[in-house]
Amino acid sequence: QYSLIGVGEDPVAEDHNMIECRARWKKSLSLQVRNLLKDQAVNYKVESDLIGMAGKDSLEVPAEGTAEYELSIMMPRGGHFTGSISFIAPSKEYIWYTFEIRAENPPAEKTIELTTKARTAVAADINIVN
Numbered sequence: 001q002y003s004l005i006g007v008g009e010d011p012v013a014e015d016h017n018m019i020e021c022r023a024r025w026k027k028s029l030s031l032q033v034r035n036l037l038k039d040q041a042v043n044y045k046v047e048s049d050l051i052g053m054a055g056k057d058s059l060e061v062p063a064e065g066t067a068e069y070e071l072s073i074m075m076p077r078g079g080h081f082t083g084s085i086s087f088i089a090p091s092k093e094y095i096w097y098t099f100e101i102r103a104e105n106p107p108a109e110k111t112i113e114l115t116t117k118a119r120t121a122v123a124a125d126i127n128i129v130n
Helices: none
Strands: 016-022 027-034 042-048 053-055 058-061 066-073 079-088 094-104
Touching: 016 027, 027 058, 027 094, 042 053, 053 079, 058 066
Parallel strands: 016 094
Antiparallel strands: 027 066, 042 058, 042 079, 053 066, 079 094
């Protein structure tokens, strides 16, 4: 007779998504999410650690099936971002997806041309509204 002792590890991500986009422009994406509980419907709670990612805060998946989760991405600035989105069942079991987002800087909103003579200062006021 054997007595086994072990430690369970966290599940690996279902998928890794690479997204190319432009900052301040909206991009839509859908994920197919499977049911972890198999024989009964599950209502997942949805959590994400990525700023600029938005979607519903819950997802209902039928028994023995999958459901489509729609999310939109609108990064506030250009750069390289990584993060994840998790679908958490009431039993605390979860499925998660990782994201790598490469956002281009947005185009200039306006160009202000300044000219001056050599060794002469020039100034311009720029109004910034948030």
